[in-house]
Amino acid sequence: MPVTERLYYSDSHLIEFDARVVNLSDRVSGWVAVVLDRTAFYPTGGGQPGDTGTLNGARVVECIDDGDNGVLHVVQGAAPARDAVVHGRVDWSRRLDHTQQHTGQHILSQAFVTLYNAPTRSFRVLEASCEIDVDLSNPTTDIIERAVELANNVIWEDRAITIRNVTSEEAAELPLRKDPARGGELRLIEIEGFDLTPCGGTHAYRTGEVGMIAARSWERAKGLTRIEFVAGTRALADYRRANKSAHEVAMLLSTGRDDAPQVATQMLEEHKELNRRIRALEEVAAEGEAEKLLASATDGVVLHVFSDRDADALKKLAHALVAKPQTIALLASRDKDTARLVFARSADASGDMSVLMREACTMLDGRGGGRPDMAQGGGKNLAKLDAALTHALTLLSHAS
Numbered sequence: 042m043p044v045t046e047r048l049y050y051s052d053s054h055l056i057e058f059d060a061r062v063v064n065l066s067d068r069v070s071g072w073v074a075v076v077l078d079r080t081a082f083y084p085t086g087g088g089q090p091g092d093t094g095t096l097n098g099a100r101v102v103e104c105i106d107d108g109d110n111g112v113l114h115v116v117q118g119a120a121p122a123r124d125a126v127v128h129g130r131v132d133w134s135r136r137l138d139h140t141q142q143h144t145g146q147h148i149l150s151q152a153f154v155t156l157y158n159a160p161t162r163s164f165r166v167l168e169a170s171c172e173i174d175v176d177l178s179n180p181t182t183d184i185i186e187r188a189v190e191l192a193n194n195v196i197w198e199d200r201a202i203t204i205r206n207v208t209s210e211e212a213a214e215l216p217l218r219k220d221p222a223r224g225g226e227l228r229l230i231e232i233e234g235f236d237l238t239p240c241g242g243t244h245a246y247r248t249g250e251v252g253m254i255a256a257r258s259w260e261r262a263k264g265l266t267r268i269e270f271v272a273g274t275r276a277l278a279d280y281r282r283a284n285k286s287a288h289e290v291a292m293l294l295s296t297g298r299d300d301a302p303q304v305a306t307q308m309l310e311e312h313k314e315l316n317r318r319i320r321a322l323e324e325v326a327a328e329g330e331a332e333k334l335l336a337s338a339t340d341g342v343v344l345h346v347f348s349d350r351d352a353d354a355l356k357k358l359a360h361a362l363v364a365k366p367q368t369i370a371l372l373a374s375r376d377k378d379t380a381r382l383v384f385a386r387s388a389d390a391s392g393d394m395s396v397l398m399r400e401a402c403t404m405l406d407g408r409g410g411g412r413p414d415m416a417q418g419g420g421k422n423l424a425k426l427d428a429a430l431t432h433a434l435t436l437l438s439h440a441s
């Protein structure tokens with residue numbers, strides 16, 4: 042005789058029961074694990090998380106399957122005494138949620154077998170969704186949605202779900218969806234005319250109780266197709282989240298929910314076009330600015346420090362400057378908390394800009410480099426910016 046009679050095996054909807062305490066043990070958490078002679082609490086296993094609830098009012102925070110030693114009810118607070126008779130109550134909303142996910146998984150997994158002969162290799166109930174890894178070689182959203190469609194039809198046909206206990210010899214003669222993980226007597230979950238599979242989890246009385254199934258996303262993982270799905274109350278919660286975020290995006294775009302993708306696409310196109318125009322205008326502006334700077338150049342050297350200009354804008358200006366023969370541009374910017382430098386020379390001017398840049402950047406506690414005619418860099422030591430430029434200018438005059 043096993044230590045604990047598992048009441049959830051015969052009735053997934055039983056949530057209140059009386060039982061006797063047969064064993065107590067201390068957990069490292071400081072809490073006490075209670076073993077009962079019978080329990081309706083489902084312990085974590087088979088991809089399904091364990092139940093929570095109360096024993097005589099004390100919180101059961103975790104339920105662990107200890108095999109032949111029974112089910113451990115980890116109790117937070119006052120634990121009952123050995124041999125005491127306790128009243129257990131399972132949290133129904135959590136149980137219903139897990140039941141919907143698990144039965145939903147059986148239905149969805151069989152849908153993939155029915156349509157594509159693609160078996161499910163593993164299953165997990167996560168915090169807000171579930172995952173199955175399906176041996177499906179060429180997944181597309183359409184292919185997956187067809188299986189989701191079939192699964193929902195089976196749900197809405199409200200088929201009966203029954204539990205059959207059979208010997209392994211009897212099981213060998215039956216068309217099981219997956220091979221039993223163990224020998225001996227087997228517990229089979231049968232969905233009328235659709236699926237028969239060995240499982241120790243809690244399942245709905247009828248498929249209708251699952252409500253609905255929706256696939257959230259899929260990806261290829263380790264040669265399998267990992268599908269994230271939600272069933273029952275999770276599908277409704279997921280719809281509410283998706284609807285809320287879709288409405289929020291639509292409000293930002295001043296449009297209706299279902300028009301938001303089209304409006305966003307248009308805005309992104311406009312954004313790209315504006316960027317193209319800004320880049321073109323920056324070049325025109327750089328040419329005008331270059332002319333002014335060249336007028337005040339000494340010996341063909343333009344040295345200037347700007348505030349709040351990024352490296353791209355500095356480079357545009359440098360290009361415009363060195364388009365003029367015999368010109369050297371030593372440009373810098375205080376861009377937020379960073380010093381940015383761009384050194385450039387026209388093809389017929391002398392001096393190695395990459396050497397100048399490395400020297401200047403060392404003074405700025407930064408890094409830089411490039412080609413002899415064009416180099417860029419920067420650093421965080423803004424206080425040394427003027428000194429770094431002066432140093433570069435000195436190196437330039439020594440070189441020539």
Ligand SMILES: [Zn+2]
Pocket residue numbers: 087143147239240241242
């Ligand atoms: Zn199962």
